Amino acid sequence: MRFEAAITPYLRPTTGVGAMMQEVTLSLVPAIVVYFFFFGFGILFNIVLCIVACVAFEALALMLRKQPVASTLGDFSVILTAVLLALALPTYLPIYVTLIACAAAVLLAKHAYGGIGYNPFNPAMVGYAFVLISFPIEMSSWLPPSLGDIDYVRPSVWERLHYVFTGGWPDSLTLDAVTRATPLDMVRNGMANSEMFAEIRINPIFGDFGGYGWEWLGNFLAVAGFWLLYRGIIRWHIPVAVLAGMLLPATVATMTTSGALPGPGFHLFSGATILAAFFIATDPVSAATSPRGRLIYGFGIGLIAWCIRSFGGYPDGFAFAVLLMNAAVPLIDRFTAPRIMGHER
Amino acid sequence: MTTAATEDLYRLPGGIRLPSFKEQSRGRPIVDIPVPPKLIIPLRQHAGEPAKPIVSVGDHVLTGQRIAEASGSFSAPVHASSSGIVTAIEHRPIADRHRQDAVCIEIETDGEDTRLPDLSPITNPFAETQQTLLAAIEAAGIVGLGGAAFPTVAKLRHAIDTSIDTLVLNGVECEPYISCDDALMCASAADILYGARILLTALDLPHCFVGVESDKPEAWEAFRSAAEIDADDRLQMVRIPTVYPSGGEDQLVYLMTGREVPTGGYPSDVGALVHNVGTAAAVANLALTGMPMISRIVTVTGDGVARPGNYRVRFGTPMADVAAAAGGYTESAKRLIMGGPMTGLALTSDALPVTKASNCLLFTGPAIQTSREPERPCIRCGECARICPVRLQPQQLYRAHQFEQGDTLDALGLIDCIECGCCDLVCPSHIPLTHSFRTAKQQRKLEVYERERASRAKERFEQRRARDEQRAQSESENLRALKDKASRDAIAEILARKQPNKSDDD
Numbered sequence: 001m002r003f004e005a006a007i008t009p010y011l012r013p014t015t016g017v018g019a020m021m022q023e024v025t026l027s028l029v030p031a032i033v034v035y036f037f038f039f040g041f042g043i044l045f046n047i048v049l050c051i052v053a054c055v056a057f058e059a060l061a062l063m064l065r066k067q068p069v070a071s072t073l074g075d076f077s078v079i080l081t082a083v084l085l086a087l088a089l090p091t092y093l094p095i096y097v098t099l100i101a102c103a104a105a106v107l108l109a110k111h112a113y114g115g116i117g118y119n120p121f122n123p124a125m126v127g128y129a130f131v132l133i134s135f136p137i138e139m140s141s142w143l144p145p146s147l148g149d150i151d152y153v154r155p156s157v158w159e160r161l162h163y164v165f166t167g168g169w170p171d172s173l174t175l176d177a178v179t180r181a182t183p184l185d186m187v188r189n190g191m192a193n194s195e196m197f198a199e200i201r202i203n204p205i206f207g208d209f210g211g212y213g214w215e216w217l218g219n220f221l222a223v224a225g226f227w228l229l230y231r232g233i234i235r236w237h238i239p240v241a242v243l244a245g246m247l248l249p250a251t252v253a254t255m256t257t258s259g260a261l262p263g264p265g266f267h268l269f270s271g272a273t274i275l276a277a278f279f280i281a282t283d284p285v286s287a288a289t290s291p292r293g294r295l296i297y298g299f300g301i302g303l304i305a306w307c308i309r310s311f312g313g314y315p316d317g318f319a320f321a322v323l324l325m326n327a328a329v330p331l332i333d334r335f336t337a338p339r340i341m342g343h344e345r
Numbered sequence: 346m347t348t349a350a351t352e353d354l355y356r357l358p359g360g361i362r363l364p365s366f367k368e369q370s371r372g373r374p375i376v377d378i379p380v381p382p383k384l385i386i387p388l389r390q391h392a393g394e395p396a397k398p399i400v401s402v403g404d405h406v407l408t409g410q411r412i413a414e415a416s417g418s419f420s421a422p423v424h425a426s427s428s429g430i431v432t433a434i435e436h437r438p439i440a441d442r443h444r445q446d447a448v449c450i451e452i453e454t455d456g457e458d459t460r461l462p463d464l465s466p467i468t469n470p471f472a473e474t475q476q477t478l479l480a481a482i483e484a485a486g487i488v489g490l491g492g493a494a495f496p497t498v499a500k501l502r503h504a505i506d507t508s509i510d511t512l513v514l515n516g517v518e519c520e521p522y523i524s525c526d527d528a529l530m531c532a533s534a535a536d537i538l539y540g541a542r543i544l545l546t547a548l549d550l551p552h553c554f555v556g557v558e559s560d561k562p563e564a565w566e567a568f569r570s571a572a573e574i575d576a577d578d579r580l581q582m583v584r585i586p587t588v589y590p591s592g593g594e595d596q597l598v599y600l601m602t603g604r605e606v607p608t609g610g611y612p613s614d615v616g617a618l619v620h621n622v623g624t625a626a627a628v629a630n631l632a633l634t635g636m637p638m639i640s641r642i643v644t645v646t647g648d649g650v651a652r653p654g655n656y657r658v659r660f661g662t663p664m665a666d667v668a669a670a671a672g673g674y675t676e677s678a679k680r681l682i683m684g685g686p687m688t689g690l691a692l693t694s695d696a697l698p699v700t701k702a703s704n705c706l707l708f709t710g711p712a713i714q715t716s717r718e719p720e721r722p723c724i725r726c727g728e729c730a731r732i733c734p735v736r737l738q739p740q741q742l743y744r745a746h747q748f749e750q751g752d753t754l755d756a757l758g759l760i761d762c763i764e765c766g767c768c769d770l771v772c773p774s775h776i777p778l779t780h781s782f783r784t785a786k787q788q789r790k791l792e793v794y795e796r797e798r799a800s801r802a803k804e805r806f807e808q809r810r811a812r813d814e815q816r817a818q819s820e821s822e823n824l825r826a827l828k829d830k831a832s833r834d835a836i837a838e839i840l841a842r843k844q845p846n847k848s849d850d851d
Contacts, residue, residue, distance in 0.1 A: 001665065001674065003681040004715070006691040007780040009766030010682055011363070011521070012714040017721050017773045075721060117722030117774075235731070284726040289740055291731075333741070340758040341358065341599070341735040342608040 017116075020233050021076035024279070025083055027227050031220035035087070038145040038213035042091035042160065046098060047083055053102035054082035061111035077116050081105055084124040084279060088272060088319070089131075090142050092160050094167035097135050104130035121326045122286045129319040138167070140315075144180035144205055145213030154178075183211035184271045184315035187262055197254075197262045207269070215269040225278030234282045237294035242277035243268070245302020253310065267306065271316035276301065280318065286326045293329075293336035300325045355603040357596055359732040360588040361767045363521050363687075364712060365560060370646035370653045371524040375532055377657045378670040380427040380454050384661035386412070387439045389447035390700035391488040392495045393419035398450060404431045409461040409636050412450050415483065421496045422486045426639040426659035429454035440664075440683050440697040442690050449698070452661070464635035470543045475505070478547040482628060485637035486701075490623030491515060491526075491592075492684055494702040497624055503611075504548055504618045512553040513601060513612070514541055516622040517585050517592030519558060520685025521712075523705040525642040526622050528655035530557065530564035533626055535571040536633070540625030542577055543632060548618070552579045554601050555622075560587040589687065590765040594619045596734055608761050623704075643699060645671040649678030649708025658699045664706055665695040674708065679715050682707040687766040718775040729768035729778060735761050739768040739778045746785045751792055759785055 035043045058078040062069045085105055089098060105127025113119045132139045143155070155169070155178045163169050169178065181189065183206055190200035200206075207215045228234045247264040254263035267273060272280070281287065281301050288297035301321045308317025339345060389395035396413035406412055406425040413423040433451040441447070467473060467481060483498040514537065518526040530537065541553050557565050568582055583601055585591045595606040597619060604615035612619050627638055639659055646653040651672025658667055664681070668674060682689040683703055699706075709715065729739035737758050745753040759782065768778040 001678070001695050003691070003693050003695070004679055005693050006680060006682075006717075007777055008689065008691075008764070009687040009769050009779060010680065010689070010691065010713050011686045011766075011770055012712050013718060013770050013772060013775050015771065015773045016718065016775065017724060020726075020773050071719065077724075115722065117724050235727075284724050287725070289725050289727045289730065290738065291727075294727075337738060337741075337757075338730070338736045340608070340737055340761050342595070342605045342610070342761060343758065 017075045017077070021080045023231065023233055024228060025076065025080045027224040028083055028087070028221075028279070031217055031224055032083075032087075034216050034220045035091075038216065039091045039143065040160070041157070042143070042164075043086065045164070046086040046089055046091070046093070049095065049098055050082035050086040050089075050102055051079055053099050054078050054085070054106050057103055057106035058111070061107055061115070065111065065115070067115065072115070075116060078106060078110075081110070081123045081127075084275075085127050087275060088124060088128045088280075090139060092141075092143055092163055094135075094138055095164055096167065097131050097138050100134070101127040101131040103127075117285055119285055120329070122280060122283050122322050124283075125280060125319045125322045125326075129323060132314070132319065140185070141179040142182050143178060145211075180205065182271070182315065183214065183266075184309065187266070187270075188309075188315045191261075196260045197266070198259055201262075201266070211270050214271075218269045218274040221274045221278060225274065228278065228282075234278065235291075235294070237291050238282045238287060238298040239277040241295045241298025242281050242302040243273070245299035245304075246273060246306045247302070249303060249306050249310075261310070267309070271309070272318040273305075276305070276318040276322065280322055281325075286322075286329065288329050288332040288336065290333065290336045290338055292338070293332040296332050296336065297325050297329065300328065354583070354586070354600050357588065357591060357600055357734055358736045359734045359767065360590065360596075361732050361770060362587065363519075363589045363770075365587075366521045366646075366710060366712065367524045367527065367560075369522065369710070370644045370655055371527060373654045375528050375642055375655045375657055376670075378659070378662060378667055380456070380458055380659055381662050381666040382454060383432075383663070384426055384429070384452040384454060384659065385437055385449045385663060385698040386423055386426060386452065386661035387437070387447045387449045387698060387700055388413045388423055389439065389441070389444075390423065390494060390660065390702060391421045392493060393417075393421070393499070395447055396420060396423045398434050398448070400431050400434075400450065402431050402434060405429070406431060406452060407459050407461045409464060409639055411484075411486075411637070415486075415496075418502070419496060419499050421488050421498075422484065422637075423450070423660075424486055424637045424639050425450075425452060426661050427452065427454045428457050428459040438694070438697060440690060440692050440700065440703065449661075460636075466635040467632040470632045471546050473547075475547050475549075478543065481631060485627070485631045487624065487627045487631065487638050488701050489621055490627065490641055490701065490704065491621035492688075492702055492704050494700070497620070497628075500618065500620070501544075501548065503613055507613045508616060509548065509613060509618045510551060510616045511602065511618070512541065512545055512548070512550050513597060513617055513619040514553060514555040514622050514625055515592060515594070515597055515619055516555060516557045516561070516564060517597060518561070519587070519589045519592035520687050520689075520705075521589075522646050522707050522710060523644050523685050524646075525644040525655050525704050527561050527564050528644075529623055529626055529642050530561065531567050533629075534564070534567035536629040537622045537625045538568070538571055538577075538580060539632070540627070540629035541580060543628050544620065544625065545577075545579055550579075550618075552581060554581050554583050556583045556585045556592075556597055556601065558585045558587050558591065589767065590734055590763070593734070593763055593765065595763070608758070638701065641699075641701060641703070643667065643703055644705040645708075646705065647678075647680075647708035647710035647713070649675055649680070649710070651675055658703075660700055661698045663696055663698055664692075667699060667706060668695060668708065678708045680707070680709045680713060682713075686710070686713055688764060717777070720776050721774040723772075723774055723776060726773060728771040728773070732767045732771055734765060734767065735763060737762060739782070742785075743776060743778055743781060746781050751789055754785055754789060759789060762786070 059069050105123040109121050109123040109126035110119045250264045250267045253261040288294050304321035305317040394416045397416045398413045400412045407428045410425045412425050415422045429452045432453045436446045437449040439447045487497045489495040598612045598617045643658045681692045725740050742757045762782045764779050766779045
């Protein structure tokens with residue numbers, strides 16, 4: 001009798017890229033619901049828009065590169081990129097800015113380098129950084145969470161859509177009237193005016209630790225992150241190192257200045273800290289690959305982000321921190337290779 | 346005998362917990378498979394040089410009769426597994442990772458199974474000299490029964506030449522599906538320990554670790570209740586955690602002693618000698634009966650056979666006969682794997698004979714993939730590095746292989762890969778990592794060989810050119826000397842001719 005030839009090992013593999021990416025994406029759903037609850041429908045609109053645009057760009061790139069379209073899209077990575085990008089962008093953003101971010105993420109960061117597995121930089125962060133530099137006003141215009149303060153007029157759904165599709169507010173509203181500084185903006189500007197952190201955080205936009213609403217988003221993202229750790233889809237090194245890189249200097253800073261500078265609690269629950277620690281920095285393709293390397297890589301991201309927040313020109317610095325450490329990955333990998341069994345110590 | 350708890354062990358980096366699937370073949374008594382009408386006995390059932398036939402076509406041979414002798418020190422003799430007439434001595438296809446065929450002796454069995462009459466057991470092996478015991482082991486054709494089929498006597502002789510202090514008996518059997526060692530340990534624990542004591546005496550070693558995986562409680566109990574346990578305090582049982590690949594030679598030595606086998610080296614480099622429990626049982630069997638190696642226990646398992654189990658099979662029995670004795674094929678017999686599902690060899694035909702290396706015949710089975718998932722690009726998730734038992738970085742090795750960076754492959758420890766297959770299993774991109782490393786190793790060997798050949802050729806060329814130059818130089822010097830001489834002569838002649846003219850003028 002004849003049998004089929006095969007190569008070792010013959011056991012079925014236990015996992016797949018598509019399943020992994022799907023699970024990461026699904027783990028974000030509770031956080032997205034919280035986001036929607038505090039900040040309105042913009043996030044849902046952005047997610048749908050980013051997914052449609054990113055998938056379209058990826059399909060286009062694959063066709064131009066003469067690669068199989070359907071099976072490659074099946075790895076789900078572009079959908080995860082799209083969702084992460086949507087979570088990073090301001091809740092309401094002119095549609096062309098979102099589209100440009102998607103194009104930069106998929107075409108420039110991913111396919112120009114050869115598609116999944118070959119991109120040295122995190123696609124979502126390239127897309128984000130690209131429009132952050134190109135559209136500074138739009139990218140710093142955040143609508144505040146529903147605080148219930150009386151002097152603030154919330155733009156209606158129609159007015160928001162008007163902004164998204166035209167890039168301008170209706171005549172009855174101005175940019176300054178509808179947007180508010182984010183907590184990180186406020187801390188930044190306050191610090192520039194030599195205010196103490198304790199003074200700054202009296203504003204109702206602050207919650208218990210970080211920004212009101214943002215904290216809850218952070219909680220749910222952290223729960224999702226723990227789930228991924230439990231499932232073994234991400235490993236602990238990068239999240240722990242990112243948080244350590246940001247929270248250690250923050251602790252030192254707030255203690256040495258008697259609370260003039262924001263402490264670890266604020267940093268942890270503001271801006272992109274938790275999203276970056278569990279979901280952005282853990283993108284395996286652009287991260288360091290050995291355990292020791294991942295600790296260095298993650299710590300570098302946290303530290304650079306803290307430096308940018310504290311001394312730099314942007315209120316949050318995770319996109320640049322991630323991209324800078326992405327560039328350092330080959331070097332990190334080179335010097336952190338584990339000792340092979342049977343080789344000299 | 347003392348027992349060591351798992352906490353005392355060193356921790357293996359990486360490794361993976363695999364579903365065992367051993368229940369399919371475990372728990373039933375070992376059944377003898379009838380002698381087939383035709384035995385095809387390869388002369389290359391072991392690592393090293395093939396044996397040389399010492400019988401001719403038409404000869405009548407008896408069970409246990411030597412039919413081929415070892416050629417050199419790294420070889421093993423081969424014996425007739427049953428009595429009958431030699432009908433052919435020719436190249437036949439064999440089940441071997443490195444070659445397609447080998448010289449085989451075909452025996453048409455007579456059904457009598459007449460044993461060689463003058464088999465001589467070793468009545469008191471502990472009183473025999475080292476040389477006698479080694480010679481007996483060599484003559485019995487005993488080779489490692491773990492799957493690599495390394496000639497046992499070569500291993501022992503090497504151990505004598507180096508400073509060995511520990512004998513390790515490998516009863517770990519960590520690959521899924523395989524249970525032949527388990528069955529042997531349950532049935533013949535005392536024999537195994539007897540064999541271990543013979544080896545200890547022959548090599549004058551102070552102690553022996555017997556490693557049994559924690560998922561084999563029956564085998565553990567069998568050892569504990571064997572009479573041998575109290576008799577010899579050199580024997581020590583060690584419970585090995587059920588993590589693949591704890592049963593790899595280097596891995597087992599590390600688990601037990603914390604000693605790392607140096608890159609490119611053997612366990613003997615760190616003072617350990619590792620033998621499979623089956624090999625120890627074969628030594629004991631030789632001492633007790635005088636019968637050389639003519640059969641082994643083979644796990645026949647998978648969904649592809651009707652009655653999976655452990656069978657005692659004579660060497661040279663075609664696999665088709667083994668499958669028939671195990672109840673025949675079912676519909677799902679798509680794959681035939683000799684060995685385990687992690688490192689075994691997929692065969693395309695069941696006409697191949699069972700050899701000393703055939704520990705398991707796996708006919709498809711749950712979790713055995715019948716088609717490979719499509720491969721995707723590596724996403725550098727690093728899971729392969731996390732589970733690699735030698736702490737390699739398969740993701741980096743794979744990229745270096747893709748871009749054909751030979752020196753990087755060497756630096757990343759390509760030769761240290763034990764081809765255990767763990768990385769393939771956890772790879773979300775379904776990249777055939779192990780296969781590509783095996784290919785890369787061969788390529789690298791070839792490249793190094795080619796480079797050496799090229800450098801030798803270059804050296805020869807340069808030497809020749811240097812010789813040519815030297816020759817040319819000396820020739821031109823001679824020529825110049827001749828020319829000089831010629832011109833001097835000419836001048837002298839002219840001068841000589843002129844001189845008289847001058848004098849004439851005068």
